[in-house]
Amino acid sequence: MLAVEQKIAPLLWFHDEAEDAANFYVSIFSKSKIDNVSRYGDAGPGRKGAVMMVEFTLEGQDFIALNGGVAGVKVEGDVLPRGGIALFVTCDTQAELDRVWEKLGEGGKFIQCGWLTDKFGVAWNIVPKGMGEYLGHPDRVKRERAMKAMMNMVKLDIDELRRATESSD
Numbered sequence: 001m002l003a004v005e006q007k008i009a010p011l012l013w014f015h016d017e018a019e020d021a022a023n024f025y026v027s028i029f030s031k032s033k034i035d036n037v038s039r040y041g042d043a044g045p046g047r048k049g050a051v052m053m054v055e056f057t058l059e060g061q062d063f064i065a066l067n068g069g070v071a072g073v074k075v076e077g078d079v080l081p082r083g084g085i086a087l088f089v090t091c092d093t094q095a096e097l098d099r100v101w102e103k104l105g106e107g108g109k110f111i112q113c114g115w116l117t118d119k120f121g122v123a124w125n126i127v128p129k130g131m132g133e134y135l136g137h138p139d140r141v142k143r144e145r146a147m148k149a150m151m152n153m154v155k156l157d158i159d160e161l162r163r164a165t166e167s168s169d
Helices: 018-028 094-105 131-135 140-151 158-166
Strands: 008-014 032-039 051-058 061-067 085-091 115-117 123-128
Touching (some): 008 018, 018 032, 018 061, 032 131, 094 115, 094 158, 131 140, 140 158
Parallel strands (some): 085 123
Antiparallel strands (some): 008 085
């Protein structure tokens, strides 16, 4: 479940060092903590049980560390964001997500799983509030269905994620 409280939070992109990096940063600053660790399941795309994302706070600032693979590498025809940092935006409604997605994507490139690069090459991950409830669902089967649904999306759709999570097939 996403613990991030801020509307926009820095997302640090790692190959597979997200947890080590977050623990290191937290050890340096006194008012800091690990808020949540999410792991990959059967739906991937990472190795089952491996750390997917670490949410942490440094001196009151929320951060997200993602094990997203090697930046600059092609994945299914798209290039993963370069530079090691992106901006993570949590939208309160689907309408807000749609608006932010379209505006930031003008002149840029839409990727997958809520990712886009804007016309300046800055990477953004635009997600609906509550998405963590699906990807972090306590029921493994529901969590896996949500992950599979997300992996098939470019722009995230909270209703589709909800349907996938709650389906009985």
